[in-house]
Amino acid sequence: MKTHRPIKSSAPRIALIGCGAIAESYYLPAFASQPGILQNLILVDQNMERARKLAETFGIKQCLADYREVLGKVDGVVIALPTHLHHQISMEFLSQGVPVFCEKPLAESAGKAREMIEVSRKTGALLAVNYQQRLWSQFVKVKELIASQSLGESVSIKYYVGEVFNWPTVSGFYFNSTGSGRGVLLDRGAHVLDHICWWLGGMPKVTRSQNDSFGGGEAVAHVQFMYDKCVGDVKLSWLSSFPCKFVVEFEQGSVEGEIYYPQSILVKKGTGSQKRVKLKSETYMSLGYKMVSNFISVVAGNEKPLVSGSDVLDSIIFTDECYAAATRFEMPWYEIPEVKNDR
Template sequence: MRPHPRLDLAVVGCGAVVDGLYRGALGKLESRGIVRVAALVDPNAARTAALGRHFRSARAFATVDEAFAALMPDLVIVASPPGRHAEHAAAAFAAGSNVLCEKPMAASVADAEHMLGAARHSGRVLAVGLVRRMFPSLVEARALLDAGALGDDLRFSYREGLVYSWPVSTDAAFRRATAGGGVLMDFGSHALDFLAALFGTPAVHAYADDAYGDGVETNCRIELALPRASGVVQLSWSQPLVTGLHIVGSKGELTLQPSRVDSVRWRRSGESWRTLKSTVAWPTDLRRAGEWRTPRTYYDCIHAQLVQALRAVLWGEPVPATGENGLAVAQVIEACYRHPDPLRIPWLTPEEQAQTQHRHWSVERSAAA
């Protein structure tokens, strides 16, 4: 006898995020009889057809209204463009479903607050796909900080950058109207939430980017102050930066790389570096006394995040990243965009630098106002 009912899922937005990140986890859970992918929602019929080849029992719909008129999924994965997250999440809550919303939770603070309000009004779960909350390395780093291993006066630098290569089928990710922003919305959502999980709520001291017109930034730099630390974040869609978090305190230092989800390197001042490999584990299924496993890859963390969202629906367990966490990230991003400075590009001549500053989106926004 099955210890719990099979849960029905709907996927809203069937683009690269779902195909590249969620499809594997959904396939594993469906093959084990834990879930059934019941609906695929996307205005592009080619995308639902392509994804539907992996989920034979799923029905395809062009709109959320059509989908929720036909069925009521237990959990809806919202992976549409960020500018439509609030609309699609609110529709899911109104239909009686729970939501796992891909990051960024929303393109604006107002949208994030609307989503939170809709979740509370419906009494349903709102989980946010800030998957780095599932990293065992985060748990280990937080334990070291809590134990005072690095001392006080904590300072950090966080860098994440690569040449953008994510497969996209539309230009939605590169227009501020649909994406809300560029690399800050993308990498920054993860980075800001990760730092908040370690150090507390960030406050923005300075922000600069390279966005022009109605496009989005490909590079940005943020100076942050948090309750337990202060430091700088540098993000890029155009440069392969040496990615990672480096924390220095009065007694030691620590490094952590997003590509190594299960380990941290740290040392006390004057001592050799040591690698701490984590054994922190998450449930792999929905049984109350089921198997737990330590995630070793990013895809393991995606699977663990999805399982934990389903356990929240079924058993009322907490989700790793809440709507409140998503709202906090949206507030920091909006604070950055409220007062952006042109990013200084040191290899440009003074004349070229002046031209880029004149074309910066903050100048055009001020002129329009």
């Protein structure tokens, strides 16, 4: 039943639930760039010391320890909590008709993601998701090339992300046993598997899935897949650094780019020619501002989410299927994938 009533004020009243690393480096600077938002913003974190510290830095008046205290008092919420809490806490707000902007990965399983999408549909409270890498120029360009078939159909996708884990998590939830105990594939893989499903316009079939888990969260994962004529290979690691890049091969050429270099991509044609194509260069933060300002407009009822919960559902089903098919690497498994950068 929808019980939420938008609160009349000059700027919407938003609660930022979870005041960890992403709240500090992304949401708060983005909210600070929007007129009037900080004035009405409520910070919620069970770690009140942390919430108060950020409130002081950003000049925010209200901090609460329990998210339930903001139910019925806000126009929208950002869920920047450890992943295993996304589903339960988003559901409480969505079922009250409150729009939610949920961090990635939307949920730990497809079943939970479906429930969130379903309750959002029932109450009309929009569910936006922070899959902001969908806006990055190099990935948008790949989407365009696949859709236009200007180089023919795509026949192979290789996508590699190898970064020693150094994210400044406040709670350390990435490595504790609360929640599903899923690791790098659920976390880093959220953007990667989402790009693949989005580019292809559907969900591939897993042909092989391996990781280093002995029962806990995996730190290295290798997935192979097929979609029509296209085969794919994904390698993810939290343990070793290797060039973070993608290569998409088409019937008449290929395109390759780097994950953290949105300025250009390399396009090769079947004729042997190759060209570095310059792209519109936007920063991580400028696109973050775009996502956050979109959510403010969603809350005001003026826009649809740039990326919605249902947009990313295929990637969450795909993630589940990768886990269901996963076997452990044969020992020893420490081989580092050979990935080079051409730039």
